[in-house]
Amino acid sequence: MTDIELVQAAIRAREKAYCPYSNFAVGAALLCADGTVYGGCNIENAAYSPGNCAERTAIFRAVFDGQRDFTSIAIVGGPAGQPVSELCAPCGVCRQVMMEFCDPATFRILMGTGGDTFEERTLQQMLPFGFGPANLGK
Template sequence: MSDLELVRAAIAARVNSYSPYSNFAVGAALLCADGSVYGGCNIENAAYSPGNCAERTAFFRAIFDGHRDFTAIAVVGGPAGEPISELCAPCGVCRQVMREFCDPATFRILMGTSPDAFVEATLEDLLPYGFGPENLGH
């Protein structure tokens, strides 16, 4: 799947956002090593903390289906019902979830405003000195 298609899938996933409290709709599309793609959207809750980000929704769906090898994720977001005008980076919690399953040096994060307008960073760029399973000394 091309980067353009992955960003397009994130834009499509954003439509399903449930964000009545923040009115900030986020979509994500996670590319697995086997080429399969999992979409995710943010899902808010009146109690706030039970909500879930789009990136984690995509990861948890893929993990539930048995995937453990990921190559990239596209993330888009902005005020619900409006065109995307600014880049939306993953929050710290989402970066930590990515760190659990992905090689920080090679896992790519695409943050876009349209399929042909995005920036790319590695997880290592966004989460330097990240804490991973190898830090537990097992």
């Protein structure tokens, strides 16, 4: 799968967002080493904290299916009902979840700004001095 195809998969996932409180729809597409792609969207809750981000939705779906080897994730977001036009970076909690499962030096984060444009960073660039399993001797 090309990077552009992964960004477009995130745009499709964004259409499923449940965001009645923030009206900010986010979609994510997680690429596994075997080529499998898992989509995720943000899912809000009236109590706020029980909500879940698109990135974690995609990762948790993949982990449930037994996947543990991830290469990249595409993320898009913006006001619901409007085209994606600006970067949407993963929140700190999502970066920490990525740190649990991904090699920070090689895991790629593609932040889409439209159907065929994106900016790329590694997890290490997005979460310098991250804390992960290696810090616990795992």
